[in-house]
Amino acid sequence: MSAKEEHILVIPASVIDAIGDLNGFEPDVDRFLQPILASDALAFHPRSQMETDPSFKQLIPYVLLEWTDGDGVVHLFTYTRGGGSGEKRLHAKRSVGIGGHISEEDAAGGADPYATGMQRELAEEIQLASDYTESKAGLIYDPSNDVGKVHVGVVHRFVLKSPEVKSNEADLADGGFVAVETLKAERDGLETWSQLAIDAIYG
Template identity: 25%
Template sequence: MYENEKVLVVPTEDVERLCNKRHGLIFVNEYDIISLIENKGFFVDRNSAETDETIRQVIPYIVLREENKFLLFKRTSKQGEKRLHNQITIGVGGHINTDDSLEPLEAFKNGLIREINEEVDVDIKSLNYVGVINVVDTPVSRVHVGICYVADVKYKGLKEKDKFIELFTENPREYFEEMEGWSKTVVQSLELMQK
């Protein structure tokens, strides 16, 4: 299904320990999550990772903001993951694999930038770590962990125009009901941070 793609994973028990068994967008010291990737990250076949709840696939998840507006994306039916068609995301990101590097931490750093550049054309002004997305309410979320950042950018456009429709808003909450799970989690947390 994933053509022998090898993806970066970390042990679930370590994610839960760092998050103190809390779920949602959790503040974890950036040093601690980076250390986990560096010291316990490894690569496995994506096919097996998709169903193995003892490990979490590491996903950089980057929220893009231009001045006071957030950039959201509505997925079209031409986007690969059928489970997410027509849903809105506030983050760009995806799997880290061995094409990014054979060293877990270097792969994460390279993959984070690659994921942004694959989906959008932006100049990144700043990239700020927010926390760890630790959501366990679905079989899909139980095998992934998000590392969330907010990037202040100069937005130039979508790269995959057939896969996404772009939406700019100062209030992401207005699209809440159409959002996928992680986006809902992030929007709720961003609202709390801004209060």
């Protein structure tokens, strides 16, 4: 017997379009996210169908881990997407975002599926030992490629007190903190969402 297919959290594109034009990096998170998360149209659908259906957008928490060293230099945790079970179309690109799909299981017991799913993804992908403050920095929608057409990223900014982060998965290879200025200089090696986030937040 095959395993039950994962059902993931999606919103019809028409709901987003009714709120406004979402393209690239959108700093006004609440304008879009609050009505999306409150919408009756928010639902869980089979992942295999959603990956090729741009009439629905998959909500993806995209967590940036930021740490400032003693000299005031701002760093971001970055890694190379490896060959694990993640999004195959993004492999070999560097990323500064931790996160993934919100699954139907994240709503078990009446839990907030978005918040629960974000914490589950973090726990699966990294070991985070530092205290931090959290804020939402923006939304990302990039329809320039097949991956981007079916995903909307919610960019969360975790400002860490110390650089105590380790990768949990082989899918997150070469994990470590890199100065933002270095990442800017190596921008072409980053996945599109990471480029957009760095340009908007640290530009």
